Amino acid sequence: MAAKKGSATKGSAPPQLATKPSDPIAPPVALPPEGTDAAHLMQLYRRMQTIRRVEEECARGYAQGKIGGFLHLYIGQESVGVGAIAALGPDDYAVTTYRDHGIAIAKGIPAREVVAELFGKVTGCSKGLGGSMHLFDVPRGMLGGYGIVGGHVPLAVGTAFASKYRGDGRVTLCFFGDGAVSIGAFHEAMSLAALWKLPCVFLCENNGYSMGTPLHRTLSVEDISLKAIGYGMARDRFFARDVLEVEARVRAAIDRARETSEPTLIEIRTYRFRGHSMSDPGKYRTPEEIEAQKKLDPLSRAREQLGLSGRSEEDLAKLDAEIEDEVMDAVRFADESPEPGPELLAPTTYAGEFAR
């Protein structure tokens, strides 16, 4: 029977689950929490700023035709990857989506190898054969870089299963977007991770949009963290305003995964300042919305916190100059590197030299 408009089929008002995707009021910059090591905050700032500058240069390289295919920038979301990976150990695994450049740099892949990969050069971390969406580095625990929305979540559960089976003490941190939580593979992965108690942390980077579609058009319940309840899993949910807060809250989940092999679903609300990819005309957001979000930029907040914790403008300018040198060196290195040749065809197709 067809439902009458506004009839009871819509149900009585649901419990207050939905929340608005943005929080446009800039909170005052707070001093970093007591006991924060300013040198540590400086490192986190360094990683965030490196990611931002690498990606700005990649956007330029894309416009110059140096990068083929798609390019999805992480600009605006850096505090999520940097804060979360700061809570991982060096042997732990990170698995992520196509928006992977920031995760790769945070996991320790040098800017040179990331830019060279994007430029399709043999010196890139995937030998120039993967490109922007397929950054990979097994020794550093960076297990991709995947283009299929949600498809990598079961792969992350597989690595967590392997760690538990081998007893190697590693934790897998799996990043995905808000679009992935409507995909079947996400739910199968959550279900098995909870059932088998696997050391996996599921981290949803909720940037409010799946391509040009806002959250309220894809989800009946906008609080993504609530999906953990159906699987009996621990959960957390917060805004990525402060990189130190991201680190501390993700650390709690990583510790739980390592100590008691219990998975957690964390929803971190964030915002991308650029389009979905370089070909996105971005007509679905107003300039006012983007400007309001830029006022909340966690990268600026970390810089201001460093000032409040005693770092002089001179110290910070010196650090920015070092980052600038590193990024421009990476671009030069990528420009000057050769392209992969046919000699890579056999060893990268069949198990052999590169199968580590």
Ligand SMILES: Cc1ncc(C[n+]2csc(CCOP(=O)(O)OP(=O)(O)O)c2C)c(N)n1
């Ligand atoms: C299974 C699948 N369906 C559709 C696409 C096309 N697609 C690429 S990105 C994207 C949006 C995903 O949004 P979200 O998960 O929120 O991640 P974000 O891009 O916001 O980081 C879609 C639909 C795809 N890559 N894979």
Ligand SMILES: [Mg+2]
């Ligand atoms: Mg999204």
